[in-house]
Amino acid sequence: MNKFSYNASRYTNFRPQYPNELFHYIKTTTASSDFILECGAGSGQATEGLSQHCKHIIATDISLELLSKAKQLSNVLYLQSSAEQLPIRSKSLNLVCVAQAIHWFCLNDFYDEVKRVLKRDGVIAAWCYNQAVIEPDIDAEINEIYLKISSLQNFSRERQYLYEHYETIPFPFTRIPTPKFALKANWNLMQYLGYISTWPGLLEYNKKLNIDLLFESKDKLISAWGDPQQTKMINWPIYLLLGRVN
Numbered sequence: 001m002n003k004f005s006y007n008a009s010r011y012t013n014f015r016p017q018y019p020n021e022l023f024h025y026i027k028t029t030t031a032s033s034d035f036i037l038e039c040g041a042g043s044g045q046a047t048e049g050l051s052q053h054c055k056h057i058i059a060t061d062i063s064l065e066l067l068s069k070a071k072q073l074s075n076v077l078y079l080q081s082s083a084e085q086l087p088i089r090s091k092s093l094n095l096v097c098v099a100q101a102i103h104w105f106c107l108n109d110f111y112d113e114v115k116r117v118l119k120r121d122g123v124i125a126a127w128c129y130n131q132a133v134i135e136p137d138i139d140a141e142i143n144e145i146y147l148k149i150s151s152l153q154n155f156s157r158e159r160q161y162l163y164e165h166y167e168t169i170p171f172p173f174t175r176i177p178t179p180k181f182a183l184k185a186n187w188n189l190m191q192y193l194g195y196i197s198t199w200p201g202l203l204e205y206n207k208k209l210n211i212d213l214l215f216e217s218k219d220k221l222i223s224a225w226g227d228p229q230q231t232k233m234i235n236w237p238i239y240l241l242l243g244r245v246n
Contacts, residue, residue: 173243
């Protein structure tokens with residue numbers, strides 16, 4: 001079962017949008033961005049931004065439910081497909097993108113596919129974000145949740161790559177240095193809690209221990225936040241991997 005089919009609408013509604021600067025920079029690293037592939041597109045958090053910088057996009061995901069929530073765009077073709085078996089002609093693309101998803105793939109098989117579909121000197125771009133920075137008191141309460149769901153009793157090698165900001169994930173390509181990027185959103189507490197409720201680690205932790213960790217933490221979070229309707233600037237650092245096929 002796909003890990004993200006539990007609530008496609010919630011994932012669509014409560015995930016932040018990527019900055020245009022990220023897509024513009026990725027575009028500058030490749031010879032052509034006329035045709036690109038996005039793997040693990042989900043409900044299109046990155047697809048819409050990519051569509052503004054690239055002529056034609058094939059966006060794939062294993063979850064048809066998530067793809068059905070994506071915005072219909074004239075230059076995007078959505079296809080249900082696993083990342084490890086891509087319906088793409090060999091040596092046909094200059095760019096493959098993966099937003100917040102590569103850690104869930106069978107990496108060896110996916111990388112074989114990337115090397116197959118990319119032209120010589122083609123580029124793979126994979127990025128993620130994890131904990132946000134808001135205010136010290138709020139960050140401390142969120143960190144308590146984070147420490148529980150990332151503990152040994154709820155260990156996941158896939159999520160660990162994310163927690164380690166992709167610094168330890170295998171990446172068998174010639175690395176390209178990258179600038180720093182960040183997501184930003186001006187949200188109230190309910191919006192931020194909606195986002196946290198989409199964390200796979202939280203859902204797995206709740207299922208294993210038969211609890212609602214977010215509900216148990218709600219009073220402390222309200223105390224740290226103040227008026228729940230007050231909006232605050234939320235910053236997520238983006239961790240970008242760029243590699244070139246030789």
